[in-house]
Amino acid sequence: MNALYTLHNIRQQYNGRPVLTVDSFVIETGSIVGIVGPNGGGKSTLMRLLAFLEPPHAGSIHFAGTDVDPRGLSSGQITTLRRKATLLTQEPYLLQRSVEENVAYGLKVRKEQNIAARVASALETVGLAPAEFCKRQWFELSGGEAQRVALAARIALSPRALLLDEPTSSLDEESTDRIREATLHIRNTSGTTLVVVSHDREWLASVADTIRTVRQGRLQPVE
Template sequence: MTPPLISLFNVRQRYSGRTVLSVDRLDITPGSIVGLAGPNGSGKSTLLRLLAFLEPPASGTMTFEGSPASSSSSPGPVHRQVTLLVQEPYLLRRSVHGNVAYGLKVRGETDVTARVNAALEAVGLDAERFARRQWFELSGGEAQRVALAARLVLRPKALLMDEPTASLDSSSAALVRQAALAARSRYNTALVIASHDMAWLHAVCDHVLHLENGLIIEQKTLKKSEEMK
C-alpha cells in the first residue's frame, strides 16, 4: 500500500511559548488537492511551513513518503520534492531565465533551456519575450508567475501555495490557477492551497480544511465533476 506523501502525527507548533497550531493527524496523498480556509491568524501559513519542512514542530512527528523527515530552512532532499509559493514572490537578482533555471542547475539537470521555456509558457509568459528580462522589470503578476514557474520546472511532488492569487489581477490569477492544476494533471503533483477564495477551493479541491485558532475545526470532502479535475 502506497503511504501518504506527507503525514503529520500529533503535531503542535508554538511561538514564544504560545501554541499556534495543533494537528492530531493529517495526510496529504499524491495527486490530491487540499484547500486550507480560515481567517487570518488561524494557522494556515504555519501549517504550510510545516508541510514544506521549512521549520520543525515543537512536538509531534512528520513523515515524507512514510519515512521520518527533518525540517530545516536549508535545502535538503525533501526540499527537492516539496516547494512553497508565498503571496509575495521572492526572486533572485537575475534574469527571468536565471530565476527559473536556478533549481535545475543546482541539481545538475540537462536540457535546462527547454524546460525553463516550457515552464514559462505554462504560466502564460512568452519565453522569447520574458526570458531575458531582469527581476526588476516585472509587474507584480508577472513576478508571481515567474516564481511559480521556478517551482513548476522542478516537477515537485507537492506544491504548497499561500494565498497565491490574493494580490493579482484577474488575468494573472487565472493563469496561476491553471498552471497549478496542470502540474497536478501532468506530474501527479499534490496541491495544498491556502486561500480566502472559497469558490475556487470548492471548485478544485478534494478536501477543504477549515482552521480556527490553530485547530482544524471542519474537514469537507468535495465531489466534483470530471471537468473540474
C-alpha cells in the same frame, strides 16, 4: 491513492505559546488540498511544517511513507526534503536577474539537465511565452507576472509537493486564471501534490479536491 503526508499529534508553539494543533491530517499523493481560515489562525505555520522549514514541537510527520523528524536529520537530509516539497509564499521573491535566469537558477544549483527546455516548459505552463518573457528583467514585470515567474521557477524543479500560500492575492484576473490552469495542469500531468492556502474561496473551490479550515490554531474537518 497513497498518502504523501501523514501528520499525527502535531503540536507547534513559539516561545511557549501554542499556535497549531493537528491531531491527524493525511494528504494523498496527487491531490489538491485547499486551506482556509482567518489571519493568524495557523495556516502559515502549517505550510512551514509541510515544507520542512521548521520542526514541530511535538508529533510526527510522515512523507512518502518515511517518518521525517527535522530535529534528527542532517543538513543534507533536510536539503533533500526541501527539494521534494517547495513553498511559494504570498510575496514572490525574484533574483535581480532576467526571467530566464530566475526560473533556471534552482535547476543550475542542482546541476540538472535540459535546463533551457525545462525553463521554457515551466513558463508556458504559467502562460508566459518564453520568446517574449525569457529576456525580461525582474523590474519589468507586473505583480501578476512576477508571481507567475516565481511559480514557474518551482514548477521547473518538479517537486513532489508544491505548497502555495495565497498565490492569487491582489492579482489581476488573467494571472489568477493562469495560476488556476497551471495548478491543475501540473497535478494532472505530473502527479504533483498541492496544498493551497487562499482567502478566495470561490477560486480555491475551483482547484481543490478538498478544503480544510485552520482556525484558532486547530485544523478543522473538511468543509
